Amino acid sequence: MDPHFRNFFRANLDLERGYEKCGDLRPTLLSFSDSYVTLIRTGFEEIIADDSFGPDEYERLTDIEFSDQETLKTYLREMYDYLFSDGPEQSMPPEQSSMKATMSFVIQAGRPALRECRRAADMRDAVGEMYALGVEDAILVWNRVPVRLSYGYDVAILLDDLAPLLEEVRRPEFSDAEVFWGSDTFSAEWEIVREDDSLRIRARWHSVLGNYESLLTERGDAVVHTEVFVSEWSKVLRRIVTDIDAEFVELNDDDIFLRVKSLIGA
Known part of the structure; x- marks a missing residue:
């Protein structure tokens, strides 16, 4: 295929x-x-x-x-x-017996509009160029609290840390990690600890779109199965890879892009 x-x-x-x-x-x-x-x-x-x-x-x-x-x-x-052809509307698949993720940690990737980008320095630069501010955001749902992630800004900034993090948590020997998300509209420190087949994420929230920092703190840790954690982030990464491929964007440095494609099996 x-x-x-x-x-x-x-x-x-x-x-x-x-x-x-x-x-x-x-x-x-x-x-x-x-x-x-x-x-x-x-x-x-x-x-x-x-x-x-x-x-x-x-x-x-x-x-x-x-x-x-x-x-x-x-x-x-x-x-x-x-x-x-002339089909009147999008067909719906059958109802599922269960969902693969919980509301403790869910990401809605959205379908942001694109603007032209033919060449970029790297994946982060391409994301910043392809998605203008104001297009549809990704939504991170943390213990039922929605947090918006701007593709052209927040997601672009976190990419260089996200790909190595997902690679790390998938390793059988993974035990713990810390990551700092450095966007001023998605600023947080996450301590991620393995608990059997799941991950416990302890977060210190500094700033997010919507000013939900206090509410996010009140909701406490997020506990999510490792495979779900990776698959939820992969929705955003797959959206980006699909758009980069569809637009035939040439990257001068494709290291992170190739690592992301490996992560999502593209």
């Missing part, structure tokens, strides 16, 4: 985004280059025709479960009609 096609599903049709009916998926896709749209259309045609692509493969791709092959193929055909 083409990595761009795989990233399209993970960024737009996964467990978080697949149930949204905002009406903007088709115009967003069609705003990309003709070659990218053709790649996505061809990818849909291939998996619809491929009898070996079934519910197990789709769940690995999106974390969404389908009970049988026929239901999955019907959904994919309806989604194809919506994106590339």
